[in-house]
Structures are given as C-alpha cells and as structure tokens.
Amino acid sequence: MTGIVDYNAGNIRSVEHALDAIGVPFVLSKKTGELQNCDRLIFPGVGDASYAMQQLKLTGFDSFLKDWAAAGRPLIGICLGSQIIFDHSEEGDVTCLGLIKGNIRHFADVWKENGINADGTLKVPHMGWNDIAYENGGSPLLDGVPEHSNFYFVHSYVIQPDDGNVVKAYADYGIQVPAVVECGSIAAFQFHPEKSGTYGMQILRNYCKADLSKGDASC
Amino acid sequence: MLKKRIIICLDVKDGRTTKGVKFQNNKDIGDPVEMAAEYYRQGVDELVFYDIMASASGRGPILGLIARVASQVFIPFCVGGGIGTLEDIRSTILAGAEKVSLNSQAVKNPDLIKQGARIFGNQCIVLGMDAAKDDSMPSGYRIYTNGGRIKTELDAREWAQKAVSLGAGEIVLNSIDTDGVRQGYELTLTRMISESVDVPVIASGGAGVTQHLADAFTKGKADAALIATMVHSGGYTVGQIKKELDADGIPVRL
Numbered sequence: 001m002t003g004i005v006d007y008n009a010g011n012i013r014s015v016e017h018a019l020d021a022i023g024v025p026f027v028l029s030k031k032t033g034e035l036q037n038c039d040r041l042i043f044p045g046v047g048d049a050s051y052a053m054q055q056l057k058l059t060g061f062d063s064f065l066k067d068w069a070a071a072g073r074p075l076i077g078i079c080l081g082s083q084i085i086f087d088h089s090e091e092g093d094v095t096c097l098g099l100i101k102g103n104i105r106h107f108a109d110v111w112k113e114n115g116i117n118a119d120g121t122l123k124v125p126h127m128g129w130n131d132i133a134y135e136n137g138g139s140p141l142l143d144g145v146p147e148h149s150n151f152y153f154v155h156s157y158v159i160q161p162d163d164g165n166v167v168k169a170y171a172d173y174g175i176q177v178p179a180v181v182e183c184g185s186i187a188a189f190q191f192h193p194e195k196s197g198t199y200g201m202q203i204l205r206n207y208c209k210a211d212l213s214k215g216d217a218s219c
Numbered sequence: 220m221l222k223k224r225i226i227i228c229l230d231v232k233d234g235r236t237t238k239g240v241k242f243q244n245n246k247d248i249g250d251p252v253e254m255a256a257e258y259y260r261q262g263v264d265e266l267v268f269y270d271i272m273a274s275a276s277g278r279g280p281i282l283g284l285i286a287r288v289a290s291q292v293f294i295p296f297c298v299g300g301g302i303g304t305l306e307d308i309r310s311t312i313l314a315g316a317e318k319v320s321l322n323s324q325a326v327k328n329p330d331l332i333k334q335g336a337r338i339f340g341n342q343c344i345v346l347g348m349d350a351a352k353d354d355s356m357p358s359g360y361r362i363y364t365n366g367g368r369i370k371t372e373l374d375a376r377e378w379a380q381k382a383v384s385l386g387a388g389e390i391v392l393n394s395i396d397t398d399g400v401r402q403g404y405e406l407t408l409t410r411m412i413s414e415s416v417d418v419p420v421i422a423s424g425g426a427g428v429t430q431h432l433a434d435a436f437t438k439g440k441a442d443a444a445l446i447a448t449m450v451h452s453g454g455y456t457v458g459q460i461k462k463e464l465d466a467d468g469i470p471v472r473l
Contacts, residue, residue, distance in 0.1 A: 128221050
C-alpha cells in the first residue's frame with residue numbers, strides 16, 4: 001500500500017488523482033498511525049518551507065518521517081517535499097528534516113556565486129516545462145522515460161546536495177538544477193510528476209511497483 | 220532548456236465554456252472538462268479556467284469543475300474568477316488546481332496577494348491583469364476589473380510591479396483591446412510588462428495565427444502565450460502550433 005502524507009501543505013488532490021488514474025491503491029492521511037503500515041510514502045508539498053516545517057511539527061510528521069527514513073523505508077518527496085527532506089532551507093531560514101545531506105538555496109544566490117544571470121534574463125520562479133539529463137547512471141524510477149523528456153517545474157529555491165553522486169537527473173536553468181535525487185530508500189523529485197503528463201505518470205507507476213532497497217543511506 | 224509554454228484559456232460561465240470578443244457577446248462553445256481533456260491529449264502545456272461571471276455576481280470558485288478536470292488532466296492548471304479570500308485559495312488548490320489567478324479581488328484587496336503567497340508560495344499566486352491603452356497613464360496602459368467593466372486608477376506597469384513585490388509569482392497579461400480579435404498580441408504592452416518584472420509573464424489576448432505566438436515570445440519577451448479562439452474555433456490543434464513554433468526555432472515541448 002502507498003501512503004500520501006497530508007500535512008496541510010497543498011497539492012494532495014493532484015497526487016491522489018494521478019494514483020487513481022494509474023490504478024494504484026493508496027491511503028491518504030493526516031495521522032502518522034494510519035501511514036505506519038504502508039509499504040512506501042509519497043511526501044508532496046507546495047508553498048513555503050518554513051510554513052511546511054511548522055505544519056510537520058504540529059502533525060508529528062517530522063519525527064515520523066525521520067524514523068521512517070532511518071528504518072530504510074521508501075519515501076519520495078515532490079517539489080517542496082523534495083526540498084524539506086534536506087538539512088536546511090534558506091526559505092524562511094528553517095531547519096528541515098535532514099534525511100539527505102544538503103541545503104536549499106535561492107536561485108538568485110546560487111546564480112550570483114557562479115556569475116550567472118547578471119543581465120536578469122532568467123526569471124524566478126523556474127516555472128514551466130524543462131527537460132532532464134541523466135547523471136550518475138540515472139535511476140530505476142526513470143525506467144521507460146526517455147532522457148530529455150520534459151517535466152513541469154515550479155520553484156524558486158534549488159537543492160544543493162553535499163554529495164553530487166545522489167543527483168540522478170539535472171535540468172538546465174542557468175545552473176544544473178538537481179531534478180531527481182536518490183539516496184538509499186529516499187528519492188526527491190523537484191518537478192511535479194503528477195502534473196507532468198504521460199512521463200510523470202510513468203515515474204509514479206515505477207515508484208509504486210518498485211522495491212527500493214534499503215541501500216546505503218549514508219548520503 | 221526551459222520551454223515556452225502554450226496555455227489554453229477556457230472562460231467558464233454557468234458551467235460551460237464561453238468565448239467573447241473584447242469581453243462582450245459571449246457564446247457557449249462546449250463542456251470545459253471535455254475540452255480540457257482533449258487539449259491535454261493534444262499536448263497543451265497548461266490550462267487556465269476563468270469563472271467570468273464570478274466577480275460580477277459574487278460567486279465563489281467553481282470547485283466541482285476543478286475536481287473533474289483534475290481527475291483527467293495531468294498538467295498544471297490555474298483557476299481565476301471570484302477568488303477573494305485565503306479560504307477560496309485553499310479550497311481551489313485542494314480541489315486540484317496548481318495556481319490561482321487573482322484579478323479584480325487583488326485590486327480591491329492587494330493584501331490577498333501577500334497573504335496567499337506567504338501560505339501557499341509565490342508560484343501559486345498568479346496576478347491576472349486586464350489592461351487597455353490609455354495615454355493619460357504613466358505607462359500608457361490602464362487597469363480594468365470585473366471583466367473589463369470597471370475602470371480603475373491603476374497604471375499597468377505600476378500595478379504589475381506592486382503585485383510582484385507583494386508576492387505574485389506570475390502575471391497573466393490580458394489586453395482588452397486585442398482580446399478575441401485574432402490580429403496578434405499587444406506586443407508593446409507585453410514587452411513593457413515583461414521587462415518591468417522578474418517573474419514569468421503570459422501574453423494574452425489576440426492570438427489568431429502561430430506567428431502571433433512567435434512574436435509574443437521574441438518581440439514581446441513573454442514566457443508563455445495564452446490562446447483561446449485559435450483552438451476553440453480557429454482550426455488549429457496544439458500539436459500544429461507547436462510544430463510551427465519549433466520550425467521557427469522557438470523552444471517548445473513537443
């Protein structure tokens with residue numbers, strides 16, 4: 001059974017509709033106890049990182065998700081959910097879940113340090129369809145998805161993992177933007193698979209039938 | 220590379236898709252859910268639904284329609300019309316929309332942009348702007364509300380910049396003068412707004428042929444182009460438009 005974490009940070013319905021469309025049974029819950037026995041979790045989210053962290057603490061999901069990851073159980077984060085599984089976010093200067101080592105930084109800051117976008121042609125948010133290039137051998141979660149397929153991105157902050165080996169796919173937006181990150185039983189999708197048409201649905205299908213091994217979660 | 224987006228707008232009135240010319244004489248052109256599903260199959264990048272009577276009659280967002288669309292269409296879509304409170308925004312997002320478009324209500328209560336962006340993120344808050352040429356305004360364009368029926372004292376450029384500073388993550392820029400006329404987008408207006416803000420700008424109003432979209436992207440510097448009549452009754456498919464843009468060297472999602 002697949003579980004969807006509902007912590008009042010939006011985008012829940014889209015994920016539900018996508019799983020319905022591909023025939024995947026799921027439980028959606030605001031209660032940790034109702035998700036405890038799931039085989040895998042989907043951790044969605046749109047909005048502000050500090051607000052989302054506050055909601056996670058209120059609902060008890062912060063410690064639940066940390067324990068889940070420590071036990072090597074499968075979890076994918078989507079969009080904001082893909083960001084707050086890292087250590088820290090500049091959005092509201094908030095400590096996040098720390099399931100994968102790294103930080104979430106604003107595009108403008110990362111561009112500035114790399115001398116990119118001095119003329120301001122690149123806009124924030126990074127919003128729209130962008131294609132992804134595979135890195136570090138790609139991921140089984142991308143099976144059946146041709147490289148350079150387009151996915152729907154909406155974000156102003158960008159994942160900066162400590163270990164570049166966890167990045168399985170990049171999008172190009174001034175810098176190489178981590179689009180798919182995988183570490184042990186945890187994976188992160190910066191784009192919205194549930195809003196990315198056929199290939200997005202393929203990713204959700206792959207995840208819901210995959211047996212993500214406990215793997216090395218030292219990243 | 221980030222692609223230029225083709226967005227189809229469905230004006231909704233009493234649960235049906237409708238289309239007018241210069242915001243007038245609306246005609247029923249079909250079921251919005253069926254139309255959305257067909258455009259999704261054709262490869263449209265995004266959809267916008269406007270409840271065009273909502274501001275005039277005070278109705279809330281059209282939640283049932285949103286849920287039906289969300290169950291069949293797996294691309295982002297935005298909903299506008301009658302969204303006047305944080306609760307309206309929340310219910311629209313929870314029904315399956317990716318974004319909300321604030322137009323008349325944002326003019327009435329700019330704080331809604333700020334509050335909405337704080338809770339739901341800037342990327343969720345789209346400013347819908349209806350502008351018409353007016354040489355007495357500093358930028359040469361004036362803002363109208365309530366589907367073009369009410370004239371405001373807001374200058375188009377100043378309002379766009381203010382809304383972005385409050386937290387709007389995107390602007391749908393509709394030219395009242397060119398809406399539904401199919402003679403091309405208002406490129407001067409589009410370029411001016413696009414160069415005045417650092418968020419994506421969606422050109423809207425006036426597309427009749429693919430060249431108009433190409434012009435919006437190159438001359439108007441738009442990030443996305445909104446179309447309606449071209450595909451509703453103009454004989455184009457999304458695939459055909461994208462193929463022509465691709466041949467013209469515009470990056471699109473094929």
